[in-house]
Amino acid sequence: MNNKLPGRGPLSRRSFLAGAGGAAALVTAAGCGDSTPMTALPTNPGTTAITDADILNFALNLEYLEAEFYLRAVTGSGLSDADAGSGAGAVTGGTQVVFKTPAIQQYAQEIANDELAHVRFLRKALGSSAVSRPAIDLSNSFNAAAMAAGIGAAFNPFADENSFIVGAFTFEDVGVTAYHGAAGLLSSKTYLAAAAGILATEAYHAGEIRTLLTELGAPYLTYANQISALRAAAGGGAETMLSGTTIVAADSNSISYDRTTDQVLHIVYLSAASGVVSKGGFFPNGLNGTIKATAS
Secondary structure, X not given: OOXXXXXXXXXXXXXXXXXXXOOOOOOOOOOOOOOOOOOOOOOOOOOOOOOHHHHHHHHHHHHHHHHHHXXXXXXOOOOOHHHHOOOOOOEEOOOOOOOOOHHHHHHHHHHHHHHHHXXXXXXXXXXXXXXXXXXXXXXXXXXXHHHHHOOOOXXXXXXXXXXXXXXXXXXXXXXXXXXXXXXXXXXXXXXXXXXXXHHHHHXXXXXXXXXXXXXXXXXXXXXXXXXXXXXXXXXXXXXXXXXXXXXXXXXXXXXXXXXXXXXXHHHHOOOOOOOOOOOEOOEOOOOOOOOOOOOX
């Protein structure tokens, strides 16, 4: 795969390290300097306690999902074998989008560039502890989400640029809530500081997609709010409906929402808010690593 996307320079690893309580946990690198090298995390010492490495692997799973979504939309190809890891799961669905609006194509290229860099950086930071890409479904999952949200029996986010924006919305807001939820899980101040910077960048991405949706109007704005309602039901609320005058997703104190790992898993597995679940939706065989099944 050619990892130099149109309109951008060669893909580079931007300094980034994040924990995730969250999903599509978009791990965006801006806000962290490039000059400070990161050392590989030690392997899990065998304790049952959740470690920073476990949290970062949770984030890596979600980065795999987003990287595959954006790379396939922009280039028609997903992660290379080297970037996916040994014994990586298969990816179902995802084709290159025919963009008609140059600016939207540039936005998509920028995010795809970021997501590939995030995967590479996390894998390097985790070293031998890094999990490989799990099986990912970018076809049946969107159809199931569309049905559950009341959009219809099928939805293809790669059909055109407007559908792509709706598809991106499925992930973006979850990433913001994920990083907020991760703040209390990380023990390293270094990783916590990085996660705070990443949270800010993820909010920029989410705001970009939310703004585009309000400009698109019906039916795409309606679709987005139907997806938002579905996420709220599965992931403990944490949603603000979009309108022509409401873009920012935040609580009554204007603080970004947060989600637990359980809530994020219920969303990406497209499962009900209650009950133990370990796979489904975008991850038909579940995530790889320690954090992969809900507790309730």
